[in-house]
Amino acid sequence: MATTKSSGGQLRLDATTERLVLRMWRDWIRPYRGKLALCFLLMAVVAATTGAYPLLIDQSYAMFGAQDRTMVLAIPALIVLVTMVKGVSLYAQTVVTSDIVQRIIADVRLSMFAHLLRSDLAQLHGAPTGSLTSRFINDVDFIRNALSRTLTGLVRDILTVVALVGSMFYLDWLLSLIVFVIYPIAAVPIVRIGKRLRRVSRDTQAQTGSMTSLLTESLSGARMVKTYCLEDYERARAAAAFHENYELTMKATRARSRIDPMMEVLGGIAVAGVIAFAGYRMTMGEGSVGAFSGFVGALLMAAQPVRAIGTLNAALQEGLAAAQRIFELVDEQPKILEAPDARPLAVEAGAVALRGVRFAYEAGAETLKGIDLEVAPGTTVALVGRSGAGKSTVFNLIPRLYDAAAGQVLIDGQDVRGATLRSLRGAVSIVSQDTVLFNDTVRANIAFGRLDAPMEDIVSAATSAAAHDFIMKLPEGYDTVIGDRGVKLSGGERQRLALARAFLKNAPILLLDEATSALDSESERLVQGALERLTRGRTTLVIAHRLATVRNADRIVVMEGGRIVEQGTHDALLAANGTYARLSRLQFGEDGEAALSA
Secondary structure (H helix, E strand, O other): OOEEEOOOOOEEEOHHHHHHHHHHHHHHHHHHHHHHHHHHHHHHHHHHHHHHHHHHHHHHHHHHHHOOHHHHHHHHHHHHHHHHHHHHHHHHHHHHHHHHHHHHHHHHHHHHHHHHHHOOHHHHHHOOHHHHHHHHHHHHHHHHHHHHHHHHHHHHHHHHHHHHHHHHHHHOHHHHHHHHHHHHHHHHHHHHHHHHHHHHHHHHHHHHHHHHHHHHHHHHOHHHHHHOOOHHHHHHHHHHHHHHHHHHHHHHHHHHHOHHHHHHHHHHHHHHHHHHHHHHHHHOOOOOHHHHHHHHHHHHHHHHHHHHHHHHHHHHHHHHHHHHHHHHHHOOOOOOOOOOOOEOOOOOOOOEEEEEEEEEEEOOEEEEEEEEEEEOOOOEEEEEOOOOOOHHHHHHHOOOOOOOOEEEEEEOOEEHHHEOHHHHHHOEEEEEOOOOOOOOEHHHHHHOOOOOOOHHHHHHHHHHOOOHHHHHOOOOHHHOEOOHHHOOOOHHHHHHHHHHHHHHHOOOEEEEEOOOOOOOHHHHHHHHHHHHHHHOOOEEEEEOOOHHHOOOOOEEEEEEOOEEEEEEOHHHHHHHOOHHHHHHHHHHHHHHHHHHHO
16 A cells, blocks of 8 residues: 655555545445444454464363363364354355445446436547446456455454464564564565556556457447458557557566565565574473464464455555546536526427527537527428538537537527526437437337336327337337347337337427438338427427428528528528528439429
8 A cells, every 4th residue: 555654753645545545435435334343343253263273272282281171172162162153253254245345336336327427428428438338347346356355354364463463472472573573574565566556557447448448449340340351450459459458467467476475485484483483492491382383373374364464455556546547537527517596497389599609519619600590489490511510519509418608599588508407308309310229128218208108108109100010010019128229120110219209208399310311211201200290399400411301391591610501491592592502402413403392
């Protein structure tokens, strides 16, 4: 463990380690202090029974000399009793410790997951999925190991050593002093090794996250890798990552592996010194064979917990490094926060307005440059334009996935920044081409639109989305598990489930982001029919690159370079022969206008 020397000459934890340990106690361990007390009591019993062994050995030699029949029966019975008490206490302590550690680990993972759910979209997109996954698995495993070793090992081993040292001093205080001169020598190098281990462990954990991200990207993009013949390139990237992980792991292994040999050599020196000094004393007629045997037995029994205490520092430093990374994650504050006086959004008509809105994902590169947009209640407005024009950014600002740098986003005249996030996002439904489905039943995936919905409402929503018929053909109907991201369904079926979810939510404002772009003709026909039913009576904004899908919108807004350059009906924009007409010619050729008007 990293330490510093105080002005009084005493060793204490350095400031960083002290803060980490105190916070781990406050956030994770303190709720289980009752069970911890029971655990420590059981450890004390284990330690006391272990410390009794050398004394029983001494009494056994005394029994042989005294030839007392009562002692001949009592000593073996006492040994059996002590062994039984130790065995039961050791079992109970192991179970209680494991229960505490597993509960703490579950709490740590839950706090990380809850934080990620509260995080801004920008924060989630900024951290690779593989890196976050690594924190949930690898970093938490380091913490589990450190807690297990600390609770099971440190306290029990210290108590055991204390009990055995007490026995040693009782049997021969002079020999005990020899041991106490030798073992503390190991403290200085162990502390130095611990400091190095924490640095290496932190680097290793970060690199493991990067390696996990690389594997996730490569395997999820296997289709592209094979199509573009990138196998050798990806293999080289993976080989470099694996080699870096190997180098860091070996650094930690070399540092950690120095401790056991060091403790082994010191233990051998201690035993040799005891035997030499005891042999000298016995040639001088001092001491007894029973006391010497008991002392050596205590010394050998103490060697294992002393060695464990030495190696524990390595596990503890790795756990502290992992805890530091986890605290850095959960301490990251979201930028999208509710105002202290936030109120539930009161949606009456569902009018949406953007006034003088500016936004930049990165400093110096504005995505929206003063957008003014009014969407009347119950109307459909389509946003069109080239990629990067700012259409998706407008969508992200309405439910406050991001906040405008300047200007206002209003719903029924209320600034969205003054509304509670739950009420704001409850008023908005989003359907996109990248359908998000979960490895759960059809029923559950639709019910994500409203978790308390009864079955009849779920069926009604599926029927409105033209999904009920295909659902009933699935092996278990609404109870069919659809696989990761709905892999067991076709693209059209996945999209209709997403629409069913929006029907069930029944939000007054609807955002459609290329909802039919990736579908075949038959699926598009079914989805388009469901979309027409879904948009009735709702304020709807549509993003579409295929202009044929938005010709019937009440108004079409053309965006370019973060600005609105045109808006009007389909026919009026074609007649104006501006940007919209040019886009139509790019998509449909010189006859594009006639094709769209047909």
